[in-house]
Amino acid sequence: MELAKIAKITKDQLSFISNANISFLSEVIAADVASDLLIGPEDKEKLQKGKVTNCRVIVNSVRDELLKYEEERRKAREASELCIEQVNQIFSGINAIIDMVKQDKCQSFNAGISFAALFPDTLNDTPTKWSVSSKSENLTKKERSLKKRSFINLFNLFDTFNIIKIFDTVDILHGLHLEIFFFDDFQSYDAFKLKLESWSSRYPRLVKFIPSIGKTIEYRDIPVIHITDMNTVLNSPKPIVWIQGGQHAREWAAISSVMYLTNALIKGFNRNSRITNLLEKVEFIIIPIVNPDGYVYTWIDPSNNVYRLWRKNRRVNSDSSIGVDLNRNWGPYAFSEPETSAVSSYAKSFVSQKIVASLDVHTYGQMVLRVPGYQKTPGPNEGVLKPLGDKMAVAIKATTNNIDYVSMLSADLAPTGGGADDWFAEGNNVKYSYTIEMRPQLDQPADIKFLLPLDQIRPCGEDLIASVLTLAEGAIAI
Numbered sequence: 001m002e003l004a005k006i007a008k009i010t011k012d013q014l015s016f017i018s019n020a021n022i023s024f025l026s027e028v029i030a031a032d033v034a035s036d037l038l039i040g041p042e043d044k045e046k047l048q049k050g051k052v053t054n055c056r057v058i059v060n061s062v063r064d065e066l067l068k069y070e071e072e073r074r075k076a077r078e079a080s081e082l083c084i085e086q087v088n089q090i091f092s093g094i095n096a097i098i099d100m101v102k103q104d105k106c107q108s109f110n111a112g113i114s115f116a117a118l119f120p121d122t123l124n125d126t127p128t129k130w131s132v133s134s135k136s137e138n139l140t141k142k143e144r145s146l147k148k149r150s151f152i153n154l155f156n157l158f159d160t161f162n163i164i165k166i167f168d169t170v171d172i173l174h175g176l177h178l179e180i181f182f183f184d185d186f187q188s189y190d191a192f193k194l195k196l197e198s199w200s201s202r203y204p205r206l207v208k209f210i211p212s213i214g215k216t217i218e219y220r221d222i223p224v225i226h227i228t229d230m231n232t233v234l235n236s237p238k239p240i241v242w243i244q245g246g247q248h249a250r251e252w253a254a255i256s257s258v259m260y261l262t263n264a265l266i267k268g269f270n271r272n273s274r275i276t277n278l279l280e281k282v283e284f285i286i287i288p289i290v291n292p293d294g295y296v297y298t299w300i301d302p303s304n305n306v307y308r309l310w311r312k313n314r315r316v317n318s319d320s321s322i323g324v325d326l327n328r329n330w331g332p333y334a335f336s337e338p339e340t341s342a343v344s345s346y347a348k349s350f351v352s353q354k355i356v357a358s359l360d361v362h363t364y365g366q367m368v369l370r371v372p373g374y375q376k377t378p379g380p381n382e383g384v385l386k387p388l389g390d391k392m393a394v395a396i397k398a399t400t401n402n403i404d405y406v407s408m409l410s411a412d413l414a415p416t417g418g419g420a421d422d423w424f425a426e427g428n429n430v431k432y433s434y435t436i437e438m439r440p441q442l443d444q445p446a447d448i449k450f451l452l453p454l455d456q457i458r459p460c461g462e463d464l465i466a467s468v469l470t471l472a473e474g475a476i477a478i
């Protein structure tokens with residue numbers, strides 16, 4: 001760990017934030033809370049560049065609006081002032097943590113726990129459920145809500161100033177669950193689990209988190225997240241769109257893309273009309289990592305390809321070799337592996353709520369692959385599968401920098417038995433069953449294939465969003 005670097009960032013950033021700019025920030029927050037003008041994605045992008053001038057632009061742009069909301073603004077400012085006190089406390093806590101890390105007194109992740117523990121009045125006692133406590137004041141419900149929101153907004157702004165990079169570096173980010181930097185890098189299995197859990201506590205009307213649908217061979221959890229607008233009740237159970245990733249351990253960009261998609265579905269509700277509309281009509285069931293053991297193994301030493309390029313699970317076979325390829329384990333004599341067994345049983349458990357579409361996310365090759373995967377003769381649903389697969393590829397190209405994905409029959413790549421897509425189609429009657437191979441494209445040098453550059457994490461995630469929205473809309477015929 002680069003301690004000197006951390007210390008430097010800390011010193012610079014803290015002095016930056018704790019002096020004049022803090023009141024400036026409070027103004028922005030007050031503005032944000034008072035006028036209900038949540039910072040939109042475009043503004044956020046500007047802010048992400050971390051320049052104060054960009055902030056000022058936003059303040060100016062909302063100033064006229066603000067005049068209409070004087071009273072709320074005053075209240076919000078008071079709420080923000082309370083927040084600033086808390087934030088000052090937090091920054092002294094950050095210093096304490098960084099000191100501990102510098103002195104090697106704690107592991108990086110434990111620092112995250114310590115961080116929450118330092119502020120029992122401010123944060124709940126677990127880092128996965130942080131929120132502002134109103135314990136010390138007699139606030140009305142509205143004031144409490146304003147305060148809470150301003151606190152959260154404050155953190156959103158800190159993101160934009162790279163402040164949270166401090167956390168990121170020492171891995172404390174995961175204790176706070178901030179999204180902006182989450183997709184700047186690949187993340188560990190533990191980080192993904194915490195993230196899923198935090199989304200469920202922050203968005204209880206949209207998200208249901210199932211910590212484990214079954215244990216792996218090495219006894220890890222396979223977590224699942226459900227996303228739907230729970231306030232919309234239909235006459236019949238909502239159809240399910242099933243997304244899973246990470247059967248193959250080394251396909252990090254598949255897993256990051258599924259997480260990116262999950263983030264977009266949650267944050268897009270009430271902001272993006274297509275997502276809002278879909279969440280009213282369908283339920284997404286998302287399993288970002290079907291193969292946690294394999295994924296954790298790739299993280300043991302990512303600079304060593306023996307670990308980083310591991311594909312299978314971590315079964316010790318009878319001949320002492322290690323690993324079973326999970327995407328060959330969905331066939332008629334299969335489900336020998338606890339991972340595929342857990343996931344398929346979970347899928348089977350939705351009897352009244354039909355799974356209308358499934359997408360198994362892999363890398364690499366930029367391909368939308370429709371079933372069947374085991375034979376080159378098109379299946380009975382070819383007449384609807386091909387047009388929708390083609391449409392998914394077109395949607396990706398249309399929305400993400402002209403990137404080409406090829407739409408084709410899965411078996412035309414290479415016929416393989418026991419794949420998840422065939423099981424969903426034929427073993428579980430899912431009409432629209434696909435596999436997608438994310439970035440990069442096929443002809444890549446060996447060191448790129450499974451090692452997507454960090455700046456491609458978000459664009460690759462955007463590819464998946466484009467394809468999944470098209471798939472879901474097509475499956476329920478919007």
Ligand SMILES: [Zn+2]
Binds near residue numbers: 247248251362363
């Ligand atoms: Zn794969």
